[in-house]
Amino acid sequence: MITSASNNFIKMVSSLHHKKGRLEQKLYFAEGIHLVQEALKSGIMLRYFFWSAKLTGSMEGVQLLARLKGKFEGYEVSEALFAKMCETENPQGILVVLQLPDENREMDLSHINLGIVIDSLQDPGNVGTIIRTAWASSLDGVLLTSESADPYQGKVVRSSQGGIFYMGIHSGLEPEQIVQHAQKNHIQIIAGDPKADKVYYEWDLTAPTLILVGNEGSGLQDKWENFSIQKVSIPQPGSAESLNVAVSAGILIYEAIRQRTIKGTCQS
Numbered sequence: 001m002i003t004s005a006s007n008n009f010i011k012m013v014s015s016l017h018h019k020k021g022r023l024e025q026k027l028y029f030a031e032g033i034h035l036v037q038e039a040l041k042s043g044i045m046l047r048y049f050f051w052s053a054k055l056t057g058s059m060e061g062v063q064l065l066a067r068l069k070g071k072f073e074g075y076e077v078s079e080a081l082f083a084k085m086c087e088t089e090n091p092q093g094i095l096v097v098l099q100l101p102d103e104n105r106e107m108d109l110s111h112i113n114l115g116i117v118i119d120s121l122q123d124p125g126n127v128g129t130i131i132r133t134a135w136a137s138s139l140d141g142v143l144l145t146s147e148s149a150d151p152y153q154g155k156v157v158r159s160s161q162g163g164i165f166y167m168g169i170h171s172g173l174e175p176e177q178i179v180q181h182a183q184k185n186h187i188q189i190i191a192g193d194p195k196a197d198k199v200y201y202e203w204d205l206t207a208p209t210l211i212l213v214g215n216e217g218s219g220l221q222d223k224w225e226n227f228s229i230q231k232v233s234i235p236q237p238g239s240a241e242s243l244n245v246a247v248s249a250g251i252l253i254y255e256a257i258r259q260r261t262i263k264g265t266c267q268s
Contacts, residue, residue, distance in 0.1 A: 002050075003078045010077070013050065013085050013097065019150045022100060028152040030164075031086050031095040033064055038162030040067060045099035049074040052082035055093030064094060072096075087154040098165075100152060107170050109181045112140045113208050114256055117178055117189070119224070120147040120215040121245060127151060128159020129246040130213070135163030137253050143178055143210070144171040147221065175223040182210055191220060192248050193231035200232040205256035206263050213249045216242055 002010060015021030016029050027047060030039055033055075039046060049068050053076075055061040068074055083091060109115070116134055121127055127149045134142050144151060151157075151171055157164050182189055190203060191212040212229065214220035234243060234251055243251075260266035 001076045001078060003081060005081060005084065009048065009050070009075060010081065010085060013095070016097070017087065017154065019153065022150070022152055023103075026100045027097050028100055028157065029095055029097050029154070030157050031088060031154075032092050032158070033058075033060055033094060035158065035162055036064060036068075036094050036096050039096055039098060039165050042162070042165035044165045046072050046096050047099055048072065048097040050077050050082065050085065050095045050097075051075075052077050052079045052091075052093040054079060054082075054091070057093070061093060068096075088158070101169065103172070107143075107173070107177070107181060109141070109185045109187060109210075112185065112187055112210065114205075114253070114260075115139050115141040115143065115187075115210050116249060116253065117143045117145070117210050117212040118148050119145045119175070119212060119220050120218065121213070122147075122149050122215070123245075124149045124153055124155035125159045126216075126244070126246045128156040128161075128164070130249045131156070131160040131167055131169070132163040133246065133250050133253060135160070135166050137257060139167070139253065141168045141170070143173055144169070145178075145221065146172045146174060147215075175221060175227065178210070179227045179229075189227075189229040190252065191224065191229050191231045192234060192252060193219070194233055194236065194242065196231035196233040198230075198232050200234055200252055200255055203230060203232050205252075205259050206265060209256060211249065211252045211256070213245050213252075216245045 022028050049072055055065055151169055187208040187210055189210045189212050257266055
């Protein structure tokens with residue numbers, strides 16, 4: 001059992017709480033029974049697992065530990081030390097360290113029928129929720145600009161509810177990169193904009209589409225104005241200043257699914 005904070009494995013996990021550490025180690029972590037179950041189900045590369053006695057307090061935890069043992073390198077950690085390794089207030093006694101996708105892999109949008117672009121969105125909870133919605137909607141990819149939150153930080157991973165393991169994600173992108181690849185593959189870019197004249201359900205979303213959402217406060221980067229993108233609005237008859245960006249993303253995604261379902265082209 002590991003009991004010392006000076007242990008190299010504990011230091012490694014602690015470094016993954018920060019983007020610099022994740023990039024240097026090319027690793028990230030996920031904690032909690034549900035997320036670990038989804039990680040195993042997805043087949044993502046799992047490097048290490050750490051557990052505390054709390055995990056064996058439920059049959060689900062016992063079964064999960066049995067699945068991990070013998071297949072992956074794992075270590076028991078004292079309860080007090082395990083709590084310090086985790087970001088959640090009440091950890092469930094299981095944490096896994098996972099391989100980061102290759103950040104240098106080439107972006108290929110040729111397979112995109114419906115995807116989403118997250119621009120300048122810093123709130124990790126919203127980024128994770130959008131990834132979760134993309135997963136539930138069977139989107140073909142999630143693209144994040146360089147101004148957005150790191151998709152592999154802990155709160156994004158937890159908010160995605162496991163979607164992070166299944167989605168093809170490219171981060172650190174610039175608008176011009178995305179537009180260039182979209183044009184090359186004849187993909188339209190549809191942006192939510194409360195000032196747009198055309199309402200979202202008036203636009204044809206059955207063609208290959210990237211849905212673009214931006215920061216709730218400042219909107220999209222000015223760079224997007226240099227490119228030909230279609231802006232659509234979501235009616236807001238109430239007096240609220242704006243919709244939550246994850247809600248807006250969900251509305252636009254499911255409108256595309258609705259139109260495609262009616263046309264008979266919705267892919268599942």
